[in-house]
Amino acid sequence: MLKVLGRPNSVNVQKVMWLCGELGLEVDRVDVGGPFGGNDQPGYLARNPTGLIPTLEDGDFVLWESNTIVRYIAEAYGDDQWFPADRGRRAHASQWMDWYIASVHAPMTVLFRQLIRTSPEDQDAGAIEKARRQAANLWGILDGHLAGQDYLTGDQPAMGDIPAGAAVYRWFTMDIDRPEAPNLRAWYNRLNARPPYREHVMLPLT
Ligand SMILES: N[C@@H](CCC(=O)N[C@@H](CS)C(=O)NCC(=O)O)C(=O)O
Structure with a gap:
């Protein structure tokens, strides 16, 4: 299952969650950042050195930068509509x-x-x-x-x-x-x- 690290009121987290919702993907979203903290911790920084949210985990594969995550999910899990074939x-x-x-x-x-x-x-x-x-x-x-x-x-x-x-x-x-x-x-x-x-x-x- 995909894991998204980031609080739900972040627009950058929302991009990722919205696309996952459109594709019917199951996501384990974990509250990180803002009042939840955690994004300044060594474990988080090892995954995402910017200390910002969101971070995506797809098994052992880790990715940050929300637009890049959107492109990755659209290509990996989307269809010709969401990741245009043309x-x-x-x-x-x-x-x-x-x-x-x-x-x-x-x-x-x-x-x-x-x-x-x-x-x-x-x-x-x-x-x-x-x-x-x-x-x-x-x-x-x-x-x-x-x-x-x-x-x-x-x-x-x-x-x-x-x-x-x-x-x-x-x-x-x-x-x-x-x-x-x-x-x-x-x-x-x-x-x-x-x-x-x-x-x-x-x-x-x-
Ligand atoms: N370019 C980055 C920007 C990420 C970013 O600025 N995230 C904000 C939330 S929208 C953040 O991490 N703020 C610190 C925090 O929430 O603790 C992306 O698109 O993923």
């Missing part, structure tokens, strides 16, 4: 995964930490507004892309939907001004209809 479609899925981690994750992290994990009196309004504008512009790029299709790489969800899909729940759930983005909203609504998404991603923001 090379071009697979590359585009990877492209959106990298775009999320390289561009969207940073402003979304600022928003999440400021709005959810910082008391109102300590919040930095300037930092929030700057990150909100950056994130809005980036989500606008995805809104434009989704004008022609239901999911990021076609008419079915695939691994490329996972990182941005996990984060877009936070975008639509945080108390924040959002520009109209009808295609992004429609994609988010489609994800909402998926039980594994609801189970692993649509958790209270903490």
Whole structure:
């Protein structure tokens, strides 16, 4: 059975758990990180020297970096839908995964930490507004892309939907001004209809 080390309210853990749910995989998830700790312990650091979560164990095989874990699980346990058989479609899925981690994750992290994990009196309004504008512009790029299709790489969800899909729940759930983005909203609504998404991603923001 796959083992995932990481607390459930981490967006990076959610990516992995959501995909495992979609694929019907049995997973032993262990609470690590945040209030649970453990990720600074030698046993954990021997598996993942970054001290961050998640870490995947598949038997003796150990892997970290959530997008890489998503790619590995999609390839090892997924089908032609989740790990697209077509090379071009697979590359585009990877492209959106990298775009999320390289561009969207940073402003979304600022928003999440400021709005959810910082008391109102300590919040930095300037930092929030700057990150909100950056994130809005980036989500606008995805809104434009989704004008022609239901999911990021076609008419079915695939691994490329996972990182941005996990984060877009936070975008639509945080108390924040959002520009109209009808295609992004429609994609988010489609994800909402998926039980594994609801189970692993649509958790209270903490
Ligand atoms: N690039 C890494 C980032 C991992 C990361 O930043 N994880 C956060 C949680 S989302 C973490 O480990 N925080 C420390 C903790 O939870 O104790 C990945 O995608 O796996």
